Amino acid sequence: MSDTLVNLTIKDGLATVELNRPHRKNAIIGPMMDELAAAVTVASEDPTVRAVLLCGSEGAFCSGIDLKEVNVEPRPEWLSTQPQSLRDAHVALAKCPHPIIVAMERFAINGGAAFALAGDIVIAGDDDFIQVGEVKLGMLAPNNLAWLSARYSPATVLQIVLTGDRIYGKRMVELGLAYESVSSDQVLARATELAAQIAGYPEGAAAGLKKAVLALADLDDVDAWFQKVGVPTAAKMPTKLMK
Secondary structure (H helix, E strand, O other): OOOOOEEEEEEOOEEEEEEOOHHHOOOEOHHHHHHHHHHHHHHHHOOOOOEEEEEEHHHOOEOOEOHHHHOOOOOOHHHHHHHHHHHHHHHHHHHOOOOEEEEEOOEEEOHHHHHHHOOOEEEEEOOOEEEOOHHHHOOOOHHHHHHHHHHOOHHHHHHHHHHOOEEEHHHHHHHOOOOEEEOHHHHHHHHHHHHHHHHOOOOOHHHHHHHHHHHHOOOOOHHHHHHHHOOOOHHHOOHHHOO
16 A cells, blocks of 8 residues: 555646545545645646546545544644644645546545535536535534535535535535536546546636636635635644544
C-alpha cells in the first residue's frame, strides 16, 4: 500500500486527484487534507491541466472524518490543526480554476460529502449515496453548508441538512446534486470519460466559463465566502462528534 495519502497524476490535460486511504474507506485525517490541498494546488497551477477528476481509491469516495484515528491515545499531533487542514483543502478546491469532476463511488458521508459537493460536475452510482448527517450528531456542517449554499437554493439545502438522510444517485440527479447516476460499477469510468472530454476542449474554454459563472454568482472571492460560513476551531469540535 502506498504511503501517499493523495495520489496525483496528470496526463493529456487531465489531473486525477485520488484520496488514498482505502483501508479506512478514504476517511479524513489532517495529513490527508494537507496532501489534498497540495495536490489540488499543483493541478491548479499546471498550465497543461484543463480538468480535474476527484475520486477515492478502491471503489469508495470518502466515509467522513476518521473517528478511530481522532480518538486514538495518545492523540495524534495533527489533531489540533485538522480544522485548518480541512479548510485549506476546501479553499484549494474552491480556488481551482479548472472544472472539477467528482466520481462519487459508494458513499460520501458528512465531511466526505463536502468534498463531493465541491465538484462542479458529480457522477454518482444508482446504489451510492451522499449524506449530510451532522444534524443527527447535534453539530453544524460548515463545509457542507459552504458548498450547498453556494450552489443550491435554500429550500434544497434545508431538505438535505435538516433530514440528514442518505440521498441515492437518482435522487441526487433530481435535486441537482449530480449530473448523472449510472450503474455503481461504472461511476469511475463515466466520470473519467467526462473529465477527459472536458480536458480535450480548446485551451481556456472550460476554465473561462467556470470563472464567468462564479463571478456572476458573486462567488469569486473564495476566502471571503469561507470566512462568512466559518469553520469551527478544534476547541469547538468535540472529538466524539467529529464526522
